[in-house]
Amino acid sequence: MLLSPAFQPDLPAAVAFSGGADSTALLWAAAQAWPGQIHAIHVHHGLQAAADDFAHHCQKTCDALSVPLHVAMVDARNAPGQSPEEAARKARYTALAQAASAAGLKSVWLAQHADDQVETILLALSRGAGLPGLAAMPARFERHGMRFERPLLGTSGAAIREWLRERNAAFVEDTTNADTSFTRNRIRHELLPALEKAFPQFRETFARSARHAAQAQELLTAVAAGDLAQVGEPPRIAALRALDRPRQANLLRHWLRMAHQTQPNAAQLDELLAQVAACSTRGHHIRIKVGAGFVERTGDTLAFRVAPSA
Template sequence: MAQRFEAAIECFAPTLPLAIGLSGGADSTALAVACARRWPGQIQAIHVHHGLQPAADGFARHCEALCSTLGVALTVCRVNATAAPGQSPEDAARKARYEAFDTVALAANGSFAIKSIALAQHADDQAETLLLALSRGAGVAGLAAMPARWERGGVAWHRPLLQVPGADVRRWLLEQGIAWVEDPTNSDTRFTRNRIRAQLLPAVEAVFPAFRDTFARTAANAWQAAGLLGEIAQEDLARVGVPPALAQLQQLSRARQANALRHWLRHHHQTTPSAAQLAEMLDQIAACTTRGHGIRLKMGRGFVVRSGLHLDWYDAGAMSA
């Protein structure tokens, strides 16, 4: 039912001008076409050329041809998306994309200064992300999956198709007679997300036909809960200080200690502890009753240490560089 796609576009109300993340696949092609028709002269497109596969040049040519037809300005960003040691290829490519989008948004000016950026992930993508989070034992932040809207670098980011099944997007494109390109890596079952798409989602749909809607509600509820936990963490960090004072931390419940410390590490040091690392840190804090009790724990890519009456963190890589 292509009507769900059309309804999503009708409800989409970004601040203009708007940039579309355009990969050349069905989802971003449909989003670019629909937005260009709705807001002529107010749309730009950004294509990130990862250079990771031979088909990448073909993706760029498709985007150039499409944007020429639509009368939409296109920026092609060539990036280095090679994964660092210990980093997954998917994470490396995602990081490179967002950095490219930020660069284009900052460079835009005048009548085409970008106010909003739209990405084309849909309901199937959201379900896959939620299942990946469940498989990793994620907390509410992970179960929130992909937000529909957020702010980054003074720009509003949107995912207007999160309630639309991928099949509906493709059906709309077929009705319009518009071509797209297929990423050959999407059928590579070495990637977990592709196995979920090919093997797990059909089985889930057979048992729970409305899973896309219910999974989306779960993600939205988790997003709200994660926001509340973030507010509590900020309040607690205002009490215990940054870096956190041990005595003040010990006055919090274990759950609030964990929430505050996770927030401190993520937002102040861009690292996320594992569940086991966080549990060990909480045990050490509980046992820290004398001035001579030292703490030095591996945490993310660095270490949490006791520094006088406080906890502190340092980046092991930066220290050895």
């Protein structure tokens, strides 16, 4: 059984359907378990020459399953200072949420599985990520007013492929998945087989570590929210300086993420903390690049200003 009996979704729902193996398996399983309650949403990025072929394949599969298909066209071009991957991800989530809302659906299901979760954790480790990165992908979350679910996080990629073979289910292969110039693909093709050999239970143990990181991050988020309520929003510099450095860092990350949808890297945060520590006079100037803008001193508070477009 591909979907756990413990998975009790909000219906009607949509599967984010690329036409690849993972989303094909999820769509087949969902359509069989909840006939008439499942839609599919295909996000057409227009980033590959084969994008139209993918959409045609998705329509053919949905017709065979009697599943309504919604095709969402998006502009996934990246803005200055934004990675192509980040731009595509943001465009995809926005399109999925809008298409599901327009169709009157209650949730969107994503087909990431246990191997994807391990890849995400290893990528986070390779980048020196903190708890948010090590927490990897949550099983459920909300974005743009829509609930998202990942019901396959406990299932390996190999098990999904075997499930599809047993049903002779057709899917498309994205040729970029074999390109090992991408770090995630190198992890998939080179590291995961080694982990399988050395630590056969690595999927379960990595997932458990991710859950521990997510629980710890929930606690830090609660502390940051409480501190921000005391310090004020935007943060008052004198009140911020009264906290110890780790709580300052925790508060500033939380404020920038929640209020301004940006995240400082380690060097930017260290510089910001150093400037806050040095800010003991009215004339002390603060202006530090963070994400797509700047954190600046405005009177007695910190402010975030978006950088002007070129």
